[in-house]
Amino acid sequence: MSFKKITLPFLLLLSLATGHLNARAAPTTAHPELPGLPADTIKLIDSLYHFFWRTNIGYWVNEDLDLYYYDQNTDLLKWSRKHWDESYGYIWYDDYRVVYTLVERMTVEEMKQNYDLQASQWINSTLFTYTYDGQGNKTGWKWQRWSPELNDWSNFRLNQYFFDGAGHGILSVASNWDDGIHDWIPSQKIETSYDSSGADTLILTSYWFEPDSAWIALSRKRNGYDLAGNKVTEQLQEWDAETSSWINSSYNLLIYDVGDKLSQTIYQRWDADLNKWIGLTMNEYFYNEMALISQYITSTRNPSDTVWTPAARGMYEYDGDGDRTDFVLQEWDGQGDWINHSRLNYAYRKVLSLPESGSSTGISCYWTRYAQEDKCLRCDGLKNGQPYVFTLYSMQGSLIDNQVFTGGQAVALKGTISSGIFIFTVAGEDQLLHRGKIVIP
Numbered sequence: 100m101s102f103k104k105i106t107l108p109f110l111l112l113l114s115l116a117t118g119h120l121n122a123r124a125a126p127t128t129a130h131p132e133l134p135g136l137p138a139d140t141i142k143l144i145d146s147l148y149h150f151f152w153r154t155n156i157g158y159w160v161n162e163d164l165d166l167y168y169y170d171q172n173t174d175l176l177k178w179s180r181k182h183w184d185e186s187y188g189y190i191w192y193d194d195y196r197v198v199y200t201l202v203e204r205m206t207v208e209e210m211k212q213n214y215d216l217q218a219s220q221w222i223n224s225t226l227f228t229y230t231y232d233g234q235g236n237k238t239g240w241k242w243q244r245w246s247p248e249l250n251d252w253s254n255f256r257l258n259q260y261f262f263d264g265a266g267h268g269i270l271s272v273a274s275n276w277d278d279g280i281h282d283w284i285p286s287q288k289i290e291t292s293y294d295s296s297g298a299d300t301l302i303l304t305s306y307w308f309e310p311d312s313a314w315i316a317l318s319r320k321r322n323g324y325d326l327a328g329n330k331v332t333e334q335l336q337e338w339d340a341e342t343s344s345w346i347n348s349s350y351n352l353l354i355y356d357v358g359d360k361l362s363q364t365i366y367q368r369w370d371a372d373l374n375k376w377i378g379l380t381m382n383e384y385f386y387n388e389m390a391l392i393s394q395y396i397t398s399t400r401n402p403s404d405t406v407w408t409p410a411a412r413g414m415y416e417y418d419g420d421g422d423r424t425d426f427v428l429q430e431w432d433g434q435g436d437w438i439n440h441s442r443l444n445y446a447y448r449k450v451l452s453l454p455e456s457g458s459s460t461g462i463s464c465y466w467t468r469y470a471q472e473d474k475c476l477r478c479d480g481l482k483n484g485q486p487y488v489f490t491l492y493s494m495q496g497s498l499i500d501n502q503v504f505t506g507g508q509a510v511a512l513k514g515t516i517s518s519g520i521f522i523f524t525v526a527g528e529d530q531l532l533h534r535g536k537i538v539i540p
Contacts, residue, residue: 140496141173142422145448152439159442164191171494171520171536173450174204192216195224205231226252236262257283267293288314298324319345329355350376360386370402377402389421412437422447450494451522462525462533467509474512478525478533481506487527494520 149163161183168177179196183189193214200208209227214220223245230239238260243252254276261270270290274283285307292301300322305314316338323332333351338344347369354363363383367376380399387393394414398407409431416425424445429437462480481487489510491500499521504510506527518538525533 140449140451142420142447142449143167143169143173144445146446148444148446150442150444152441154438159439161191162441163194169450170201172204174201175199176201193221196221205229205235223252232262234262234266236260236266236268238262254283263293265297267291267297267299269293284309285314287317294324296324296328298322298328298330300324315340318348325355327355327359329353329359329361331355346371347376358390360384360390381407387417389417391415391417391421408433411440418447449496451492451496464523464525464533464535464537466537474516475509476512476523476537477509478506481525481527481532483507485527487525487532490524490526491516492522492524494522 144167146167147165148161149165150159151162152158153160163183164181166179166181167175168179170176177196177198180194181191182194184192193216195211195213198210198212199206200210207229209229211224211226212221213224215222225245226243228239228241228243229237232238240258240260241254242256242258244255245251246253256276257274259272259274260268261272263269268291270288272285273287275286276282277284287304287306290303290305291299292303294300302320302322304317304319306317307313308315318335318337320336321332321334322330323334325331331353333349333353334347335349336345337348339346349369350367352365352367353361354365356362361384363381365378366380367378369375370377378400379402380397383396383398384392385394385396392415394412396412397410399410400407411428411430414427414429415423418424422445426443428440428442430440432438462478464476464478467475467477476489478487483506485506486503487506488501488503490498491512493499499516500513502510502513520536520538523535523537524531
């Protein structure tokens with residue numbers, strides 16, 4: 100599965116506090132204007148609703164709900180799926196979840212757990228473990244399955260990845276675990292070749308033949324590109340051991356419009372009797388004014404004729420930022436109508452993601468005690484006696500505190516503020532002077 104982060108303009112409208120100063124004294128000059136918050140906002144997917152179309156009643160019905168959870172760096176920590184139940188009270192119940200372990204913001208473990216409704220607890224299912232090289236390339240992927248008998252993880256599959264000097268993946272080797280000898284046994288390898296522009300042009304797949312302790316060719320795929328770098332052909336061939344030759348299998352043709360946007364793909368299979376390629380599936384793509392795919396139509400045809408028949412179509416909707424908000428899949432009924440099948444609805448949230456120190460003005464801020472207040476922030480590097488504006492936000496972008504203070508004095512936070520990680524800004528002299536993250540103890 101997948102989800103994404105998108106940096107977006109995100110201006111927060113702020114109001115200045117006019118009556119309370121942490122120094123217990125009013126400034127002698129006018130309040131400085133606070134500029135809009137810089138566009139350092141991250142957009143994260145918050146939830147994904149799955150629906151299916153109930154024909155007999157004519158409306159969308161809940162099916163699944165995916166929820167996403169992040170750490171203070173906006174890195175994904177967990178996503179969980181709930182399933183809609185209509186048999187026992189129309190409720191969401193936990194189905195499964197995927198939990199990630201990160202080291203230096205890189206995923207090193209990915210654990211899937213299923214929820215046992217009878218035992219009311221999470222049960223381990225699978226564990227993926229990842230390793231990386233110094234350039235951040237994934238070099239290893241180990242798949243383990245939970246063994247209730249051993250009460251531990253048991254090995255199942257291992258993939259190892261190798262790269263050239265340019266960082267291109269040139270070789271991957273898959274192995275299966277053998278409980279008898281307690282070791283990994285090679286099963287498949289994929290070798291990839293690139294042209295001078297870095298495009299993958301040849302992908303060779305082989306399998307390990309244990310009796311001969313040798314790799315045997317299985318298939319090869321040749322990719323072709325146009326002068327703009329667009330992939331225009333994908334030809335798959337399979338190795339025939341009896342004739343010691345490559346036999347055509349499938350052929351994908353990709354067609355682009357004048358703007359290099361993919362407009363059509365045609366999937367073909369080789370017909371040995373006719374000795375030619377036969378088109379089986381065609382996809383047509385349509386775009387909106389933002390150059391984003393608004394619709395695709397999938398058509399099929401019987402090999403015995405040349406007529407393409409609609410089979411399915413997908414329709415997309417986006418928000419003003421260009422992020423997908425809705426997807427509807429429909430099927431062709433053969434009578435001239437599209438029938439709803441399934442739907443995805445995306446919900447996002449915006450969070451602030453600033454570096455620990457976002458300023459080069461020489462200003463530094465730290466926690467201190469001032470005037471018997473427990474939570475005070477002092478900022479060095481400001482001009483004594485000059486008015487400044489301090490603003491505090493939650494990681495979700497909500498305004499927590501906003502007040503004017505005097506340089507040389509500490510800012511006493513107003514009200515009750517829970518502990519956690521927050522974003523703050525310091526403004527003055529008609530500009531934003533400092534911004535960063537702080538941890539409130």
